[in-house]
Amino acid sequence: MNVFSLLLQNKKKEIVSTTPYRLRKRLTAPDPYLESESEYSASCSEEDEEDQKEVSTVLSGQETPAKTKAASTPPPRNTLAKKNKNKMGNLVEEYFEAHSSSKVLTSDRTLQKLRKRRLNQQTLHDLLKKAPLAYAAEIKELNQQHERLFSKWMLQLHLGFNIVLYGLGSKRDLLEKFRTSVLQESVHLVVNGYFPSITLRSILNSITEDVLNHIGTFRSPPDQLEFIIKKFKEDSSLELYVLIHNLDSQMLRGERSQQILAQLSSLPSIYLIASIDHINAPLLWDQAKLSLYNWLWYETTTFSPYVEETSYENSLLVQQSGSLALSSLTHVLRSLTLNARGIFRLLAQYQLKNKDNPSYAGLSFQDFYQQCREAFLVNSDLTLRAQLTEFRDHKLIRTKRGADGVEYLLIPVDDSTLADFLEKEDEDI
Numbered sequence: 001m002n003v004f005s006l007l008l009q010n011k012k013k014e015i016v017s018t019t020p021y022r023l024r025k026r027l028t029a030p031d032p033y034l035e036s037e038s039e040y041s042a043s044c045s046e047e048d049e050e051d052q053k054e055v056s057t058v059l060s061g062q063e064t065p066a067k068t069k070a071a072s073t074p075p076p077r078n079t080l081a082k083k084n085k086n087k088m089g090n091l092v093e094e095y096f097e098a099h100s101s102s103k104v105l106t107s108d109r110t111l112q113k114l115r116k117r118r119l120n121q122q123t124l125h126d127l128l129k130k131a132p133l134a135y136a137a138e139i140k141e142l143n144q145q146h147e148r149l150f151s152k153w154m155l156q157l158h159l160g161f162n163i164v165l166y167g168l169g170s171k172r173d174l175l176e177k178f179r180t181s182v183l184q185e186s187v188h189l190v191v192n193g194y195f196p197s198i199t200l201r202s203i204l205n206s207i208t209e210d211v212l213n214h215i216g217t218f219r220s221p222p223d224q225l226e227f228i229i230k231k232f233k234e235d236s237s238l239e240l241y242v243l244i245h246n247l248d249s250q251m252l253r254g255e256r257s258q259q260i261l262a263q264l265s266s267l268p269s270i271y272l273i274a275s276i277d278h279i280n281a282p283l284l285w286d287q288a289k290l291s292l293y294n295w296l297w298y299e300t301t302t303f304s305p306y307v308e309e310t311s312y313e314n315s316l317l318v319q320q321s322g323s324l325a326l327s328s329l330t331h332v333l334r335s336l337t338l339n340a341r342g343i344f345r346l347l348a349q350y351q352l353k354n355k356d357n358p359s360y361a362g363l364s365f366q367d368f369y370q371q372c373r374e375a376f377l378v379n380s381d382l383t384l385r386a387q388l389t390e391f392r393d394h395k396l397i398r399t400k401r402g403a404d405g406v407e408y409l410l411i412p413v414d415d416s417t418l419a420d421f422l423e424k425e426d427e428d429i
Contacts, residue, residue, distance in 0.1 A: 128307065139303050146174055146300050150182050153298075157241075157271040162293055164247070164274050167301035171275040172308055174300060175243050178273070187211060188241035193249035194309040197332050197394045200257045204228065205390070207264075209337055211240055217386040225260050232269050240270050246309060247274040248281035258284055262292035275300075277309075329413065329421050332394045342377050343387055344396065345425060348411055348418050355415045362400070362408030 119127070133139065153163055165171050179188060189211070191203055204224045208214045212231050218224040232238050242264070244252075252258070262285075265272040272293070276282075285293065333341050347363060350371070354360040369381050378384045388409070391397040398412045411418060 125307070125311070128305075133305075135303070143174060143177075143302055143304075146302070147177060147181075149298070150178055153178070153273065154182060156296055157273065160268065160294065161296045162265050162272040162274075163298060164276060164293075164295045165298050165300045166276050166281070167299045169302035170304040170306045170309060171277075171300055171302060172245050173304060174302060175245060175273065175275060179243055183241050183243075186241055187239060188243060191242065191244040193244055193246035193252050194312065195332075196251065196312050197396075198249070198251045199393050200252070200254075200260060201390065201393055202332075202335055204260075206335060207240070211238075217383070221256070221260055225263060228264070229267060232267050236269070238269050242270060242272045244272065244274040246277060248276040248278045248284060253284060258289060262289045266292040266294070277306075329396070329417070332396060333425075336390070339377050340387055340390065341425070342375065343372055343384070344391065344411075345422065346371055346375060346377070347397070347409060348422055351411055352415060352418055352422070361402060362410035365407045365409065368409055 156163065165174070179190065189203075189206055192198060200221055201224075204218075204221055207228055208218075208224060212228070214227070214231075218227065232240075244261075246252075247261075252261070261272075264270055333344060336344075347368065350363050350368075351360075365381075365384075369378070369384050372378045372384055378387070388397065388399070392399065396411065398410050399407055400410070401407055413421075
């Protein structure tokens with residue numbers, strides 16, 4: 001019996017002394033990869049306790065080294081990556097399964113099903129006027145701070161700089177205040193860049209006809225620009241202030257328009273003050289244009305609503321009527337000469353007389369030329385063609401050739417809007 005107990009003790013000593021090498025290595029020098037893993041490092045103490053339990057189990061239970069190695073071997077390093085990948089793959093499959101149905105559900109709640117009729121432009125404008133303006137006192141104080149800069153702007157304009165205003169909110173009222181308070185006794189030109197039919201030619205025509213009192217036409221805008229530059233250099237007493245609302249508007253963003261306006265602003269006797277609203281407006285100008293403009297930048301945040309600037313935009317919530325076309329028509333013709341307005345009136349009157357004629361295709365050019373000569377509006381067909389080209393640029397008229405090759409002129413406006421326009425013109429006269 002004593003011999004058997006001695007043999008058992010010797011056998012236990014042999015088991016303790018022959019602990020597997022990998023187990024001893026793991027207990028003495030832990031794997032750095034396992035320590036770097038956040039999931040294992042957070043439960044390091046728990047694993048150590050489990051390892052100690054495993055060692056004690058081996059020692060007490062006399063398990064074989066192979067079983068001890070299997071119980072103590074750490075999980076493979078790419079196990080977590082595989083689990084995450086499988087989980088992501090399952091989520092992707094579930095997403096496409098959920099959206100793989102060919103049936104598309106679309107709401108039938110359209111604007112046509114609204115019980116209330118859509119508002120017209122004037123009604124919407126009146127309702128917006130009645131809406132109280134938030135922070136009205138603070139906005140008024142902010143605008144007063146901007147108005148204190150008017151004298152400084154005038155000084156900087158005469159020193160050879162041009163001024164550009166930027167910031168959140170409409171700057172139209174601010175520029176209008178500058179015009180009425182400072183430029184009343186000076187020759188100035190106001191350009192509404194947000195107007196949908198504004199063109200570079202109309203701006204140049206306003207300068208040559210209204211400022212320089214020149215009667216005649218030009219072959220192209222560059223020729224007209226050369227004429228303006230020549231006149232301003234010859235007469236040093238000429239001075240012109242140009243105020244442009246929304247210089248970055250859709251109609252003035254073109255390369256040629258910006259180049260010609262920059263050349264105009266570089267003249268010593270032309271002073272330009274403009275406003276921009278688009279966040280990417282400075283990208284319109286390269287280094288050459290910036291050197292011509294010679295800007296001084298003023299941050300003039302007003303927080304004022306863009307009422308006038310957006311009045312020419314189409315809206316799904318506003319009933320599309322002739323009011324928008326009438327307003328556009330009136331604004332365009334106000335920028336033209338008296339002769340041009342008279343020519344357009346003749347065409348509009350003739351079109352209204354034939355509104356009940358279903359076969360009316362328009363007024364032929366020769367007949368229209370005779371009427372204009374009788375009214376002493378033109379003296380040659382070249383003058384009339386030049387004026388019709390301007391109308392075409394403003395999209396006021398449309399020309400087409402009939403089957404007989406005759407050119408016909410037509411105003412693309414409905415009869416009721418055209419009648420309202422003539423009535424308004426008679427009131428102005």
